[in-house]
Amino acid sequence: MSQNTSNFSKWYIDTVQKADLIDYTPVRGCIAFKPDGYEIWEHIQEEMDKRFKETGHRNAYFPMLIPESFFQKEKDHIEGFSPELPWITEAAGEKLEERLALRPTSETMIGHLYSNWIKSYRDLPVLINQWANVFRWEKKTLPFIRTSEFLWQEGHTAHVDEEDARKETMQMLTIYKEVVEGLLAIPVYDGQKTPSERFAGAIDTFSIEAMMKDGKAVQAGTSHYLGTKFSEAFNIKYLNKENKHAYVHTTSWGTSTRLIGSVIMVHGDEKGLVLPPKIAPTQVVLIPVGPWKKNHAILEKLDEIFVALKAKGIRVRLDDSDQSAGYKYNEWELKGVPIRIELGPRDLENNQGLIKARDVDEKVSIPLESIVESIKKELETMQTRLLEKAKVFRAKNSHTHIDTMEQLKQHLAESEQNGTIPGWILAGWCGDDACEENVKEKTKFTTRNIPFNPPTTKHTCLNCGKEAKHTVWFARAY
Amino acid sequence: MSQNTSNFSKWYIDTVQKADLIDYTPVRGCIAFKPDGYEIWEHIQEEMDKRFKETGHRNAYFPMLIPESFFQKEKDHIEGFSPELPWITEAAGEKLEERLALRPTSETMIGHLYSNWIKSYRDLPVLINQWANVFRWEKKTLPFIRTSEFLWQEGHTAHVDEEDARKETMQMLTIYKEVVEGLLAIPVYDGQKTPSERFAGAIDTFSIEAMMKDGKAVQAGTSHYLGTKFSEAFNIKYLNKENKHAYVHTTSWGTSTRLIGSVIMVHGDEKGLVLPPKIAPTQVVLIPVGPWKKNHAILEKLDEIFVALKAKGIRVRLDDSDQSAGYKYNEWELKGVPIRIELGPRDLENNQGLIKARDVDEKVSIPLESIVESIKKELETMQTRLLEKAKVFRAKNSHTHIDTMEQLKQHLAESEQNGTIPGWILAGWCGDDACEENVKEKTKFTTRNIPFNPPTTKHTCLNCGKEAKHTVWFARAY
Numbered sequence: 014m015s016q017n018t019s020n021f022s023k024w025y026i027d028t029v030q031k032a033d034l035i036d037y038t039p040v041r042g043c044i045a046f047k048p049d050g051y052e053i054w055e056h057i058q059e060e061m062d063k064r065f066k067e068t069g070h071r072n073a074y075f076p077m078l079i080p081e082s083f084f085q086k087e088k089d090h091i092e093g094f095s096p097e098l099p100w101i102t103e104a105a106g107e108k109l110e111e112r113l114a115l116r117p118t119s120e121t122m123i124g125h126l127y128s129n130w131i132k133s134y135r136d137l138p139v140l141i142n143q144w145a146n147v148f149r150w151e152k153k154t155l156p157f158i159r160t161s162e163f164l165w166q167e168g169h170t171a172h173v174d175e176e177d178a179r180k181e182t183m184q185m186l187t188i189y190k191e192v193v194e195g196l197l198a199i200p201v202y203d204g205q206k207t208p209s210e211r212f213a214g215a216i217d218t219f220s221i222e223a224m225m226k227d228g229k230a231v232q233a234g235t236s237h238y239l240g241t242k243f244s245e246a247f248n249i250k251y252l253n254k255e256n257k258h259a260y261v262h263t264t265s266w267g268t269s270t271r272l273i274g275s276v277i278m279v280h281g282d283e284k285g286l287v288l289p290p291k292i293a294p295t296q297v298v299l300i301p302v303g304p305w306k307k308n309h310a311i312l313e314k315l316d317e318i319f320v321a322l323k324a325k326g327i328r329v330r331l332d333d334s335d336q337s338a339g340y341k342y343n344e345w346e347l348k349g350v351p352i353r354i355e356l357g358p359r360d361l362e363n364n365q366g367l368i369k370a371r372d373v374d375e376k377v378s379i380p381l382e383s384i385v386e387s388i389k390k391e392l393e394t395m396q397t398r399l400l401e402k403a404k405v406f407r408a409k410n411s412h413t414h415i416d417t418m419e420q421l422k423q424h425l426a427e428s429e430q431n432g433t434i435p436g437w438i439l440a441g442w443c444g445d446d447a448c449e450e451n452v453k454e455k456t457k458f459t460t461r462n463i464p465f466n467p468p469t470t471k472h473t474c475l476n477c478g479k480e481a482k483h484t485v486w487f488a489r490a491y
Numbered sequence: 492m493s494q495n496t497s498n499f500s501k502w503y504i505d506t507v508q509k510a511d512l513i514d515y516t517p518v519r520g521c522i523a524f525k526p527d528g529y530e531i532w533e534h535i536q537e538e539m540d541k542r543f544k545e546t547g548h549r550n551a552y553f554p555m556l557i558p559e560s561f562f563q564k565e566k567d568h569i570e571g572f573s574p575e576l577p578w579i580t581e582a583a584g585e586k587l588e589e590r591l592a593l594r595p596t597s598e599t600m601i602g603h604l605y606s607n608w609i610k611s612y613r614d615l616p617v618l619i620n621q622w623a624n625v626f627r628w629e630k631k632t633l634p635f636i637r638t639s640e641f642l643w644q645e646g647h648t649a650h651v652d653e654e655d656a657r658k659e660t661m662q663m664l665t666i667y668k669e670v671v672e673g674l675l676a677i678p679v680y681d682g683q684k685t686p687s688e689r690f691a692g693a694i695d696t697f698s699i700e701a702m703m704k705d706g707k708a709v710q711a712g713t714s715h716y717l718g719t720k721f722s723e724a725f726n727i728k729y730l731n732k733e734n735k736h737a738y739v740h741t742t743s744w745g746t747s748t749r750l751i752g753s754v755i756m757v758h759g760d761e762k763g764l765v766l767p768p769k770i771a772p773t774q775v776v777l778i779p780v781g782p783w784k785k786n787h788a789i790l791e792k793l794d795e796i797f798v799a800l801k802a803k804g805i806r807v808r809l810d811d812s813d814q815s816a817g818y819k820y821n822e823w824e825l826k827g828v829p830i831r832i833e834l835g836p837r838d839l840e841n842n843q844g845l846i847k848a849r850d851v852d853e854k855v856s857i858p859l860e861s862i863v864e865s866i867k868k869e870l871e872t873m874q875t876r877l878l879e880k881a882k883v884f885r886a887k888n889s890h891t892h893i894d895t896m897e898q899l900k901q902h903l904a905e906s907e908q909n910g911t912i913p914g915w916i917l918a919g920w921c922g923d924d925a926c927e928e929n930v931k932e933k934t935k936f937t938t939r940n941i942p943f944n945p946p947t948t949k950h951t952c953l954n955c956g957k958e959a960k961h962t963v964w965f966a967r968a969y
């Protein structure tokens with residue numbers, strides 16, 4: 014499975030299926046998450062959910078079907094989402110009076126309900142999250158990254174004022190950054206979206222952006238300050254301490270199963286998946302080698318290691334199937350298992366095992382008496398190493414010396430000629446939509462975000478050369 | 492909120508809303524689960540999920556939209572579900588070529604996929620569970636108990652033969668019984684459904700049945716042996732050890748958010764919810780009483796207790812709002828919080844607090860130095876006590892002396908006259924659908940299940956007086 018720039022999407026599509034993460038279905042753009050794919054999501058959920066609860070949020074569940082009239086109430090929102098909505102028009106043999114959309118996001122339903130739930134400043138803030146399936150009927154689909162149905166969490170909060178709401182918006186973006194970097198070992202740039210890339214109905218959208226191995230960007234999480242746009246549309250008012258009615262300020266924020274796709278495209282290699290230990294369904298696989306069937310002591314020792322690892326909460330498997338050792342190596346490498354332990358007769362004699370981390374070439378001998386400690390340590394080391402590697406890759410492919418469209422076009426021509434990836438470019442932008450649009454039209458590079466902490470500051474607009482108001486990441490994006 | 496037999500459903504509807512578990516929405520039969528309602532589900536999920544994983548199951552996720560042609564493949568299945576399906580007919584501005592149903596259950600989609608996933612006996616058993624939302628467009632709806640959209644888990648397994656599949660069917664029913672009794676403190680009868688009450692497409696359906704406080708039954712969980720009906724419909728074959736193709740035997744099993752409704756209807760009283768400690772969002776509420784605002788030591792002590800309880804993993808809240816103590820008592824009783832601790836100036840002087848369990852009338856003084864231990868113990872005691880109380884209630888309202896339709900009619904007339912609940916009756920059944928149908932038509936009593944361990948064995952059919960083949964629970968049911 015070649016991972017060449019030109020073949021990257023084929024590599025990706027092959028890998029997610031061969032590694033048993035998903036299967037396609039006859040329903041357009043809808044995938045089935047197989048257990049290994051879904052378990053990655055469960056690990057992400059567990060960590061996110063913990064962080065949400067630690068910061069005072071609670072989960073709730075809102076109806077998936079949204080009346081058409083709800084969408085009409087916020088004009089930017091309906092404009093943004095109507096091209097992608099699937100509609101229920103009949104149920105139980107009867108035609109419905111009003112069409113019901115499958116939710117693409119729940120701002121409208123939640124806006125409607127919050128207008129009943131919130132009466133006084135004592136009810137605020139409302140800090141609610143939902144884990145749910147959502148639908149966006151996309152034209153081009155790609156497993157995990159863009160599917161008609163996907164799984165996500167959507168936070169929806171209401172606050173007394175802008176300050177409190179903006180604090181929430183930033184807090185959640187920070188949590189996303191910490192979880193994506195800490196758990197998925199994916200470095201991200203946090204920053205603000207340009208107006209053209211904002212969520213439909215938001216005042217400000219903030220995002221974390223990640224670089225894939227083909228140099229394209231994935232928006233890995235977004236957090237929106239919605240101001241009073243939805244509270245005005247749905248009449249969410251409260252009685253403040255001065256006994257006056259005021260509109261609440263709302264936020265929403267989300268991450269989705271596209272994070273799984275990002276993990277694959279950031280860490281995977283030509284042999285298949287490379288999973289960060291913290292989210293790997295299997296963290297360690299034990300493989301007997303050599304003439305192990307004639308030597309019962311080998312399996313007995315592996316059983317012993319299996320039990321010891323399991324007792325430490327490590328997700329371990331023992332592969333004592335009839336396949337050859339080489340076949341097993343390939344199989345578990347394809348599935349991205351972080352650590353493999355090989356044990357043969359000579360190893361046993363020397364009271365040692367061979368440990369092989371998925372992301373390095375060397376095998377290392379380790380004494381059996383301290384094998385559990387060695388594995389625990391290596392899992393941690395590998396987790397850090399993957400993040401560091403991804404940071405090095407990102408740095409190498411982040412270009413900060415491109416200041417004009419001519420230079421960008423030359424850079425793209427060179428990349429194409431050399432078969433290298435064009436990566437991201439950090440450039441100035443004057444703030445004019447037309448400049449952003451022209452860059453997109455000519456190069457397919459779109460603004461990813463205006464990073465909070467850019468590596469450097471740019472002074473002239475990439476497109477028009479006028480004074481830059483912002484320093485922006487431009488990239489091709491999924 | 493009166494809980495009289497005649498008012499029970501009004502009591503229920505009032506209580507779920509006043510206790511802040513749900514809200515209604517403009518979408519027919521779809522409720523919003525508010526945080527306190529959803530958290531009960533989270534506790535149920537956590538325990539169920541643990542039990543599923545301990546028995547070798549893994550979670551996956553399947554598309555929610557099911558092509559109409561899939562339903563046509565199993566004739567009993569489509570007959571059973573087609574009256575309740577909502578349909579997607581358009582998406583992204585275009586009419587679909589084939590209508591897509593919102594899943595009422597996933598046997599068909601999963602059947603289609605398993606036919607690709609299962610090739611050899613080495614692939615078996617397949618043990619998969621899904622947590623998901625499902626839709627059944629019901630005519631009469633009731634929060635949690637019967638809603639157009641609800642949340643559930645559905646297990647779908649495939650096995651080499653009938654024996655293995657039947658073992659799975661029973662194993663999951665046992666897990667359901669243990670979780671519903673152990674976690675929800677609801678005693679259930681496990682048994683087999685009569686053919687007329689089987690799942691659409693099953694060979695055998697087994698259920699656990701619970702008695703509500705109005706004497707009606709709730710089917711709290713079901714486990715189905717599907718034989719080869721779905722594997723034949725979807726061509727799920729495997730190569731067995733003899734190198735021959737054979738159909739797999741499948742099972743499915745489910746529990747849903749109707750368990751939340753059952754908890755309320757089994758334990759609730761005229762003051763509101765009574766929640767078993769293990770699933771209560773708040774397990775303990777601390778309330779300062781008397782002139783506590785003038786005596787800072789009271790709040791300080793309560794803060795100390797709060798921290799100590801939290802450290803033990805107990806879900807505790809401190810209510811230091813401006814409301815009166817009486818108001819707070821009512822409020823937290825309505826919400827079903829298992830334990831309330833009151834602390835006033837005199838209590839503090841005597842170094843004691845008052846502990847009040849939600850389900851008993853007395854308050855008990857306990858020494859402050861051992862308060863954490865006392866609370867832990869009382870939470871456990873209350874959990875057991877609720878189950879025992881529910882068992883006593885069920886025994887009192889389970890009638891085993893009714894052998895003829897005349898006796899049943901007389902029993903119903905007496906119940907009506909006395910304003911008592913008719914409860915369940917254990918009666919013989921000859922096995923004839925017509926007898927079952929006649930009982931239903933005349934009394935609205937339906938067969939709940941044929942219990943594995945009936946309190947006694949019946950010998951003549953309730954309806955026709957002929958020899959009974961089965962001893963059956965009859966009851967009115969939700």
Ligand SMILES: [Zn+2]
Pocket residue numbers: 442443444445448474475476477478479
């Ligand atoms: Zn410009």
Ligand SMILES: [Zn+2]
Pocket residue numbers: 920921922923926952953954955956957
């Ligand atoms: Zn009969």
